[in-house]
Each structure stands twice: as C-alpha cells, then as structure tokens.
Amino acid sequence: MSQPAFKTADILVPVTGDMEDWSVIACDQFTSEREYWDRVEERCADKLSTLHMILPEAYLGSVSPLDMAESANAAMRGCLDAGVFETLKDSYVYVERHVSAGVRRGLVGALDLEAYDYSPHSSSPVRASERTVADRLPPRMKIRENAPLELPHIMVLIDDPEKCVVEPLRSRTHAMRRLYDFDLMENGGHITGWQVSGEDAKRVSEAFATMTLRPVQIVIGDGNHSLAAAKELWNRTKASLTPEEAENHPARYALVELNNVYDSGIEFEPIHRVVFGVDPDKLLEFMRQKLEIPDGREIEYCVGGERRGKMRVRGRSFGGMIEMLQSFIEEYVAMSDGGEVDYIHDEESLLRLTCQPGTVGFLLPGMDKSELFSTVISDGVFPKKSFSIGHARDKRYYLECRKIK
Numbered sequence: 001m002s003q004p005a006f007k008t009a010d011i012l013v014p015v016t017g018d019m020e021d022w023s024v025i026a027c028d029q030f031t032s033e034r035e036y037w038d039r040v041e042e043r044c045a046d047k048l049s050t051l052h053m054i055l056p057e058a059y060l061g062s063v064s065p066l067d068m069a070e071s072a073n074a075a076m077r078g079c080l081d082a083g084v085f086e087t088l089k090d091s092y093v094y095v096e097r098h099v100s101a102g103v104r105r106g107l108v109g110a111l112d113l114e115a116y117d118y119s120p121h122s123s124s125p126v127r128a129s130e131r132t133v134a135d136r137l138p139p140r141m142k143i144r145e146n147a148p149l150e151l152p153h154i155m156v157l158i159d160d161p162e163k164c165v166v167e168p169l170r171s172r173t174h175a176m177r178r179l180y181d182f183d184l185m186e187n188g189g190h191i192t193g194w195q196v197s198g199e200d201a202k203r204v205s206e207a208f209a210t211m212t213l214r215p216v217q218i219v220i221g222d223g224n225h226s227l228a229a230a231k232e233l234w235n236r237t238k239a240s241l242t243p244e245e246a247e248n249h250p251a252r253y254a255l256v257e258l259n260n261v262y263d264s265g266i267e268f269e270p271i272h273r274v275v276f277g278v279d280p281d282k283l284l285e286f287m288r289q290k291l292e293i294p295d296g297r298e299i300e301y302c303v304g305g306e307r308r309g310k311m312r313v314r315g316r317s318f319g320g321m322i323e324m325l326q327s328f329i330e331e332y333v334a335m336s337d338g339g340e341v342d343y344i345h346d347e348e349s350l351l352r353l354t355c356q357p358g359t360v361g362f363l364l365p366g367m368d369k370s371e372l373f374s375t376v377i378s379d380g381v382f383p384k385k386s387f388s389i390g391h392a393r394d395k396r397y398y399l400e401c402r403k404i405k
Contacts, residue, residue, distance in 0.1 A: 002115065002125045002212050002217070003112075003115070003212065004205070004208055004209050004211070004212055004217070005111060005112045005115035005116070005125050005126050005211075005217050005218055006109050006110070006111055006112070006156075006208055006211075006217070006218065006256075006258055007109060007110050007112070007205065007253075008090045008091055008092055008109055008110065008197075008201050008205065009090075009091070009092075009109055009110035009253065009255060009402055010087050010088065010089050010090065010091075010402065010403070011087070011088045011091055011092075011093055011108060011255070011400050011401075011402055012085035012086070012087055012088075012149070012400065012401040012402060012403070013085065013086055013088060013093075013179050013180070013193075013399075013400055013401075014048070014079075014084050014085055014086075014401075015083075015084060015085065015086050016048050016084065018047065018048070019180050019182045019399075020182055020183060020184065020185050021043065021044050021047040021048065021049050021185070022048060022049055022050060022399070023049075023050060023182075023184055023185070023188075023191075023397040023398060023399045024040055024044070024049060024050050024051045024054070024185065024397060024398055025153075025184075025186065025188060025393070025395055025396075025397050025398075026153035026222070026223070026395045026396055026397070026398070027054045027055055027056050027057055027153065028057050028153075028225075029345070029392050029395050030058060030392065031057045031058050031342065031343075032058070032274070032342045032344065032349075032353060033058070033349065034058045034059070036058070036186065037056045037058045037059065039186070040185070040186065043185070048079070048084065050151055050398035050399070052071070052072065052075035053072045053075045053076050053079075053149070053151055053398075054072060054143070054151065054398060055068045055069065055072060055139055055140075055142075055143050057139070060139060065138070065139040065142050065143075066142060068143075069139075069142040069143045069145075069146070072143055072147070073143075073146050073147050073148070076147055076148050076149040077148055079149075080148060080149070085401065088179075088195050088197070089197075090197065090201070091195050091196055091197040091201060092107050092108060092109045092195075092196035092197075092201055092204060093107070093108040093109075093179065093193045093194065093195060093196065093400055094106075094107055094108075094166075094169045094173070094176065094193065094194045094195075094196050095107070095108060095191065095192070095193045095257060096191070096192045096193075097189060097190070097191045097192075097265070097394075098189040098190040098191070099189050099265055099390050099391075099394040100267070100390055100391045100393075100394050101264065101265050101266070101267040101390060101394075102264055102265045103264075103265050104259065104263060104265030104266060104390070104394075105166050105167065105169075105170065105259070105260075105263055105265060106155070106166065106257040106258060106259045107165070107166050107169070107196070107204065107257065107258045107259075108152070108193075108255065108256070108257050108258075108400050109255070109256070109258060110253040110254070110255060110256075110402070111126065111154075111156060111218070111227075111253060111254050111255075111256045111258075112126075112252065112253060113227075113230060113231050113234045113252055113253060113254055114234075114252060115217070116218075116227065116231055117231075118132045118220075118224065118227070118228045118231065118381075120380045120381050121380045122380075125212070125216065125217040125218065126156075126216075126217060126218040126219075126220070127216055127218075127219055127220070127376055127381070128219075128220050128224050128227075128228070128381050129157075129219050129220050129221060129224065129372065129376060129381060129382055129386075129387075130224055130381050130382045130383065130384050130385065130386050131381050131382070131383055131384045132224060132225060132228045132381075132384075133225065133384055136225045137225060137228055137229045137232060140225060140226050140229035141229045141232060141233055144229055144230060144233055144404070145233055147404065147405075148403060148404070148405045149401045149402065149403060149404065150230070150254065150255055150401065150402050150404050151255075151398040151399075151400075151401050152223070152226075152254065152255040152256050152257065152396070152398070152400065152402075153222065153223050153226065153395065153396040153397075153398060154220065154222065154223030154226055154227050154254065154255075154256040154257070154396070155220075155221040155222040155223060155256065155257050155258075155259055155389055155396055156218045156219070156220050156221055156256045156257070156258050156259070157218065157219050157220075157221045157258075157259055157260070157261045157266075157372065158208075158211055158217070158218060158258060158259070158260055158261065159214065159216070159219075159261055159262075159372075159373045160211070160260045160261070160262065161262050163260060163262065164207045164210065165204060165207045165208050165211070165258075165260065166204075166258065166259065166260050166263070167260065167263075168203070168207070169194075169196065169200070169204070172200055173194050175200075176194040176195060176196060176200060177194060177195045178192065178193070178194050179193045179194060179195055180192065180193050180399070181193075184397050186393065187393055188393050188394075188397055189393070189394070191397070191399075193399070193400075215377050216373060216376060216377055218258070219261075219372060219373060219376050221259065221389045222388065222389050222395060222396065223256075223396075227254055227256070230251075230254040233251065234251050234252055237249065237251045238251075238252070250402070250403055250404045250405065251404050251405075253402075255400065255401070255402040257396055259389075261369050261372055261373070262369070266369065266389060266390075267366075267369075267389070267390055268366055268367045268368075268369050268372070268387045268388070268389065269345060269366060269387065269388045269389070269390055269391055270363070270364035270365060270366050270367070270387060270388070271343050271344070271345060271364065271385045271386065271387060271388050272343070272344045272345070272347065272350045272361060272362060272363050272364055273325070273326075273329060273341055273342075273343060273344075273361065273362040273364070273385075274341065274342050274343075274344050274350055274353050274354065274359060274360075274361045274362075275329060275332070275333065275339060275340070275341050275359065275360050275361075275362075276339065276340050276341070276342070276356070276358065276359050277336065277337075277338040277339040277340055277358050277359075278332070278333075278336050278339045278358055278359075278360065279358065280303040280358070280359065280360035281303075283332055283360055284301065284303075284309075284311075284360065286332065287311065287313075287328060287332075288311065290328055291311075291313040291314050291324055291325070291328055292311055292312060292313060293312060293313070293314055294312065295312065296311075296312035296313045296314050296315065296321075297312065297313060297315050297318075297321040297365075298310055298311070298312050298365065299311055299312075299313055299321070299325065299362055299363070299364065299365075300362070300363040301360060301361065301362050301363070302350065302351060302354045302360070302361045302362075302363065303354060303359070303360050303361075304354060304355060305351050305352065305354050305355035306351075313325060317375070317379070318365075318367050318371060318375075318386075319375060319379065319382045319383060319386060322364065322382065322383045322386050323383045325362065325364075326383045326384065326385075329341050329362075343385040344361070345388050345391060345392035346391055346392050347363060349392070350363065366387070367386070367387050
C-alpha cells in the first residue's frame with residue numbers, strides 16, 4: 001500500500017476586500033481570444049490581483065516569458081512584503097463553485113510530487129490524464145523556478161463513487177470558518193470557501209487514505225503541464241538535498257484542488273481543434289483519404305462559421321479517435337506553409353474563429369466520466385487536449401497560494 005499523495009498544507013489566502021479583482025482564470029484559457037485578457041488587464045491594472053503573478057498564454061507570442069516571469073515573481077514578493085496574506089496552518093480549503101453543470105465541490109490541499117509521474121505508461125499513484133508536451137513546460141518552469149509562491153489552477157480527480165472524501169464536508173460548513181464568498185469576474189460563477197482544520201481535516205485525511213488501496217489514487221484533470229513543470233523543478237531541487245531535507249521541503253508539494261470524478265458539478269467537455277492558415281477543402285479531402293471509414297467514430301467539422309459536416313474516422317476508443325485526429329492535424333500543419341492549430345473549449349468560440357479565411361474547425365464529442373480512470377489504468381494517458389472539466393469559464397480561478405521557497 002502506498003502513502004497518501006494528498007495532505008493538508010499551510011495555505012495562504014489574501015486579506016483583501018475585493019476578491020473579484022484578485023481572482024483571475026487559469027493562464028491557459030482564451031489563448032486565441034486576447035481581447036478577454038485585455039479586458040482583465042484593463043480592469044486589474046492598478047489593483048491587487050493574481051493577474052500580476054501569472055503568465056497568460058495569450059501573450060506568449062508578443063512578450064518575453066523571462067520578462068513576464070520576473071514581473072510575476074516581483075509581484076509575489078511585493079504581496080508577501082506587504083502582508084497581503086493570512087496563513088491557514090495545516091489546513092485544507094473546502095470550495096463550492098457554481099459552474100455550468102451546477103455546484104462543483106472541491107478540496108484545496110498539497111499533492112506530493114514524489115507520488116506523481118507524467119510519463120505515458122506510468123505506474124505511479126498519481127498519473128497524468130493526457131500526454132505531456134515538452135515544449136509547453138519551459139514558460140511554466142520559468143515562472144516557478146524563482147517564485148516565492150505558487151498559485152494553483154490545477155484540478156485533480158479521485159475515483160470515489162461512495163463519496164467519502166469531499167462530499168461529507170457539505171454538512172459541516174456551519175461549523176467551519178468561511179474564508180471567501182463572491183462572484184468571479186467575467187461570468188465565472190459564484191465561489192465560496194471554508195477552512196478545514198483540526199478534527200475536520202483529520203477526518204478528510206483518514207477518508208483519503210482509503211484511496212491508497214486503489215491502483216491509482218489521483219488522475220490529473222486540468223493543469224497537467226503546470227504540474228509537470230513543478231515536478232521537473234522538484235527533481236532539480238532534490239538533487240542537491242539530503243534525504244532528510246527532501247522529506248518536507250516545500251517544493252516537494254504542489255497546491256491543487258481535488259475533486260471527485262462523480263461529483264454532479266464535474267462534466268467532461270470536449271476540447272475542439274481549429275486549424276488556421278490552410279485550404280479547408282484540401283485538408284478535408286486529405287483527411288477523408290487518410291482517416292475516414294464507414295463504422296468509425298463521428299467528428300463534426302465547420303468552415304466559414306456556418307458550413308458544417310460530419311465524418312467518421314478511425315479509432316478503437318475515444319482516446320484512439322483523438323490520437324488519430326491529432327496526428328493527422330499535426331502532420332498536415334507540418335506540410336503546410338504557415339498552418340497552425342489551436343485548442344478551443346467552447347463551440348461558440350470555434351464557430352466565430354472559423355469565419356476567418358483559411359480556417360477549419362473540428363467539433364469533438366464528449367467523454368463519459370466513467371471512462372477516465374479505467375482508460376488511464378489500462379491504456380495510459382489520453383492524447384493531449386482530449387477533454388476539459390467544464391466550459392472555459394468553469395476552469396479554476398487563481399485564489400489560494402502557498403510558499404514554495
């Protein structure tokens with residue numbers, strides 16, 4: 001039996017009256033809609049906000065990651081020096097978030113990076129859900145390597161059909177300290193958080209310990225690449241530590257939100273593909289020649305925002321179908337002069353983007369949540385960008401922090 005890979009932490013929460021300005025959405029959202037981030041930037045320019053401590057990926061092509069990392073790290077140090085945070089010693093934070101599917105319940109705590117391995121056929125207690133793309137790690141590592149703080153947008157999942165870890169806290173909120181209760185910006189829904197400490201935290205830890213009897217304790221839902229970056233930096237750090245120093249070093253852990261895959265507020269949404277800078281008709285014809293079969297899995301495509309069609313493509317499973325499509329797109333883009341691909345969460349955004357000349361979008365079907373753990377255990381990771389937890393605006397917002405130095 002392995003050790004529990006999730007535990008309490010010394011969690012930092014801001015002492016500020018305007019939490020709505022403080023909390024912004026995950027950095028890897030709305031990457032093709034820079035206007036979203038421009039609105040957030042205008043709103044939060046002179047305010048206390050996590051915006052100043054992250055690197056929105058929509059800006060990666062126009063701003064140096066090194067400059068943004070230095071600015072983000074300076075903002076973190078400024079918050080620490082100004083006494084912005086209160087420390088919740090040896091605690092979890094129980095979170096209720098109103099999202100598209102209803103109320104999503106989660107638990108913020110520390111994940112042990114020693115228990116995590118993101119390689120495709122890992123046998124570790126904590127596993128990635130999708131293939132990690134090495135090229136996506138450096139910007140995230142740049143932010144974290146000299147950072148005094150971490151801000152999590154990582155969501156991790158447990159397979160808990162009996163609902164014994166997170167769900168019992170619903171009936172305990174009257175006895176717990178409420179930490180925040182506000183509306184998230186940009187239509188992100190309402191969020192409330194309570195400190196879980198003392199006997200309540202002990203009960204949670206004992207309930208989570210039952211996960212050690214399972215083949216996999218945790219599967220990463222969102223934030224695979226941010227967690228992989230934390231893992232790589234921990235590997236570098238521990239190389240210079242004694243075993244005793246490594247045992248409780250703050251960089252050994254990553255703050256995450258843990259959710260039950262069977263929570264009614266958890267919905268797996270497809271992540272669609274948009275290919276820019278190509279001849280859509282030629283791409284679709286080539287795709288028919290390479291992938292189409294009569295009894296394949298159905299994919300819908302869109303050109304011009306209105307012209308839609310369907311194609312049945314190869315793939316034994318949901319993940320296999322995405323693998324085939326992803327390999328085809330990458331091969332076609334590599335052959336094209338100026339072609340590129342982006343990953344879009346919302347159908348509305350995809351349809352708007354396909355109105356651009358030389359653009360074709362692929363609308364992927366959704367995945368049943370019961371397929372997640374069984375697929376990871378039997379087949380390893382899904383292809384990159386296979387699914388998302390909820391719509392784009394349902395993604396985790398930065399809120400709690402933790403010292404990692």
